[in-house]
Amino acid sequence: MSDLSNDLSKLSINNGAPAGSAPAPGASQPQQQQRGSYVPPHQRNRPAGGRGGYGNGGGRGGSYSGFMNRNGGGRGGYNNRNGGRGGHNNRNGGFQDARFSGKWVDGKHVPGPNNERVELELYGEPDDPKFQSTGINFDNYDEIPVEATGNDVPDAVDSFIAPPMDPLLVENVKLARYTKPTPVQKYSIPIIAAKRDLMACAQTGSGKTGGFLFPCLSESFKNGPAEIQTQQEQGYSYQRKAYPTILVMAPTRELVSQIFEEAKKFAYRSWVKPCVVYGGADIGTQMRNIDRGCDLLVATPGRLNDLIDRGKISLEAIKYLVLDEADRMLDMGFEPQIRNIVQNSGMPGVESRQTLMFSATFPKDIQMLAKDFLKDYIFLSVGRVGSTSENITQRVLYVEDNEKNSLLLDILSTSEDGLTLVFVETKRMADHLSDFLYSQNFPAAAIHGDRSQYERERALEAFRSGKAPILVATAVAARGLDIPNVTHVINYDLPSDIDDYVHRIGRTGRAGNTGVATAFFNRGNKNVVKDLVDILSEAKQEVPEFLTTVVREVSSRGGSGRNRGGRGGSRDFRRGGSSGYGNSNNGSWGYGNNSYGNSYGNSSYGNSSYGNSSYSGGASYGGYSNTGNSGSNSRTGGGYNNNNSSSGGDWW
Numbered sequence: 044m045s046d047l048s049n050d051l052s053k054l055s056i057n058n059g060a061p062a063g064s065a066p067a068p069g070a071s072q073p074q075q076q077q078r079g080s081y082v083p084p085h086q087r088n089r090p091a092g093g094r095g096g097y098g099n100g101g102g103r104g105g106s107y108s109g110f111m112n113r114n115g116g117g118r119g120g121y122n123n124r125n126g127g128r129g130g131h132n133n134r135n136g137g138f139q140d141a142r143f144s145g146k147w148v149d150g151k152h153v154p155g156p157n158n159e160r161v162e163l164e165l166y167g168e169p170d171d172p173k174f175q176s177t178g179i180n181f182d183n184y185d186e187i188p189v190e191a192t193g194n195d196v197p198d199a200v201d202s203f204i205a206p207p208m209d210p211l212l213v214e215n216v217k218l219a220r221y222t223k224p225t226p227v228q229k230y231s232i233p234i235i236a237a238k239r240d241l242m243a244c245a246q247t248g249s250g251k252t253g254g255f256l257f258p259c260l261s262e263s264f265k266n267g268p269a270e271i272q273t274q275q276e277q278g279y280s281y282q283r284k285a286y287p288t289i290l291v292m293a294p295t296r297e298l299v300s301q302i303f304e305e306a307k308k309f310a311y312r313s314w315v316k317p318c319v320v321y322g323g324a325d326i327g328t329q330m331r332n333i334d335r336g337c338d339l340l341v342a343t344p345g346r347l348n349d350l351i352d353r354g355k356i357s358l359e360a361i362k363y364l365v366l367d368e369a370d371r372m373l374d375m376g377f378e379p380q381i382r383n384i385v386q387n388s389g390m391p392g393v394e395s396r397q398t399l400m401f402s403a404t405f406p407k408d409i410q411m412l413a414k415d416f417l418k419d420y421i422f423l424s425v426g427r428v429g430s431t432s433e434n435i436t437q438r439v440l441y442v443e444d445n446e447k448n449s450l451l452l453d454i455l456s457t458s459e460d461g462l463t464l465v466f467v468e469t470k471r472m473a474d475h476l477s478d479f480l481y482s483q484n485f486p487a488a489a490i491h492g493d494r495s496q497y498e499r500e501r502a503l504e505a506f507r508s509g510k511a512p513i514l515v516a517t518a519v520a521a522r523g524l525d526i527p528n529v530t531h532v533i534n535y536d537l538p539s540d541i542d543d544y545v546h547r548i549g550r551t552g553r554a555g556n557t558g559v560a561t562a563f564f565n566r567g568n569k570n571v572v573k574d575l576v577d578i579l580s581e582a583k584q585e586v587p588e589f590l591t592t593v594v595r596e597v598s599s600r601g602g603s604g605r606n607r608g609g610r611g612g613s614r615d616f617r618r619g620g621s622s623g624y625g626n627s628n629n630g631s632w633g634y635g636n637n638s639y640g641n642s643y644g645n646s647s648y649g650n651s652s653y654g655n656s657s658y659s660g661g662a663s664y665g666g667y668s669n670t671g672n673s674g675s676n677s678r679t680g681g682g683y684n685n686n687n688s689s690s691g692g693d694w695w
């Protein structure tokens with residue numbers, strides 16, 4: 044049993060009547076906790092004087108300040124504004140030191156010199172916990188079911204070797220202490236080398252970033268820049284324009300920053316200079332960074348469009364187009380911008396470039412749309428149908444809105460190690476909840492689309508470093524973020540789209556590690572209940588009885604779950620009805636023994652919570668009620684906060 048499981052199993056308040064449980068018929072509502080004087084359950088009924096909230100013992104609780112800028116606390120102490128890991132010195136995204144870059148000279152790659160200092164910055168010390176690859180047990184991935192469909196699928200590779208990979212990339216991969224490729228990498232390397240397009244659907248935390256960076260960099264190291272780039276550089280005069288060879292687009296600033304940090308590692312000593320651009324940051328600085336070199340461009344779509352319009356970036360030399368979180372990039376919020384970039388900005392057509400799409404979820408309607416951008420592609424499916432990892436122990440608790448805060452405090456008070464990410468649906472709620480936690484001596488930061496870039500980076504950095512071990516986030520943090528040591532994801536508000544749930548819980552249990560995901564469920568979440576039950580069953584998680592009851596009710600009323608072409612998460616839609624998952628090796632990947640589930644289930648939250656419920660919806664809890672739980676997150680409303688906060692109307 045994990046420490047967290049152990050701790051949670053001790054939860055008990057109100058003499059065994061859980062805060063998260065609904066009252067028995069005829070019983071009165073459980074008494075609300077007195078706000079402002081929270082006492083963790085394990086310290087209730089003890090003489091006064093012993094409480095300390097989160098981090099007690101270390102003295103952090105009482106003196107904590109500074110991450111919630113609305114609460115003041117000053118701006119000192121967090122000067123690392125990189126947004127990425129590892130403390131690189133160039134926060135705005137140029138390549139860190141051109142002296143160690145290689146060159147492409149007369150059709151040959153001439154790598155730059157090694158440099159110990161740069162290597163330490165990029166790859167860290169072997170035991171540095173900030174670098175997640177340390178100590179990962181990737182053997183868990185060996186049994187994972189993988190299926191590649193399409194014409195003439197190349198054989199997978201088993202190791203990082205040259206050939207087929209470029210020797211410099213192999214060296215860099217070694218420096219990063221990656222010993223063997225993850226399943227998605229095993230396939231993507233030969234697929235891209237064979238000049239094929241790829242749509243890859245692989246579980247969260249399974250190494251998709253390397254899945255696109257390795258083959259694109261390896262092929263670029265071997266083949267050099269596009270001809271047009273060399274010509275342009277020779278004819279370079281006053282107004283410098285960048286001609287990147289590789290373009291990676293992703294939906295959020297945090298994610299592009301993270302991809303950029305990874306790109307710096309693997310492009311080390313090569314002719315490929317990575318660069319990052321995103322909205323909300325000074326465009327002048329970004330333009331100067333572009334001038335220093337921009338062969339691999341990582342961008343959010345809005346800022347990229349802007350820089351193309353300003354004549355600063357040309358896409359004419361693009362050989363590799365990568366859409367990370369491709370289903371998000373092609374849904375209603377981003378699709379027009381992506382179409383503009385890909386089809387109206389001078390980028391080589393689909394036949395003359397390679398296009399790679401990656402995500403943990405690919406709904407059927409999005410796959411159909413994606414066809415416009417791909418040619419004769421291979422569909423790669425890594426992981427079980429349903430896309431959540433068995434490394435993540437999922438737990439669903441029945442909690443009325445007015446009890447959520449109390450239960451959250453109980454859960455947090457029993458978590459001592461690791462970072463906890465709490466998802467809510469609205470920006471307002473993110474602020475409210477982090478304020479509330481802060482007032483209860485739980486060091487929490489908040490991140491959402493209405494915060495400035497600086498505030499977002501600070502919040503993330505405080506979370507990463509453990510100074511604020513709780514991060515309250517909207518969906519802006521749901522995708523792609525790779526933060527070591529996130530041991531618990533709490534869906535305080537469940538999203539209305541199950542794919543969002545999959546991405547959210549994927550912030551834990553990454554790269555072969557284990558994690559816990561807890562969801563607060565009540566009748567406001569009926570729209571997602573069927574898909575949720577499917578996800579839990581597919582990942583061999585405990586399905587609480589109250590969920591099956593609600594599914595029955597929803598079905599009897601003719602309600603249904605998603606309507607986006609079915610949860611086609613990891614199936615190639617071109618294969619129509621055939622399931623094609625013959626090689627699924629159930630139970631082989633890790634952690635069938637759901638210790639957290641069992642212990643928690645036996646505790647006060649489990650069995651009693653539903654069935655007795657009055658489903659009354661309840662009153663709001665001191666201003667922290669879930670005002671946006673339903674309807675606020677519609678994907679059809681447009682206006683995603685993709686990068687320019689000027690877009691308005693965004694929901695994350």
Ligand SMILES: Nc1ncnc2c1ncn2[C@@H]1O[C@H](COP(=O)(O)OP(=O)(O)OP(=O)(O)O)[C@@H](O)[C@H]1O
Nearest residue numbers: 175176221223225247248249250251252523525554
């Ligand atoms: N071959 C490898 N060996 C060791 N560690 C690896 C390897 N490939 C990736 N990793 C590490 O695994 C972690 C997860 O990788 P990554 O962020 O690429 O996952 P992902 O599949 O993109 O997840 P998500 O769906 O959440 O975006 C990262 O910390 C990365 O450094």
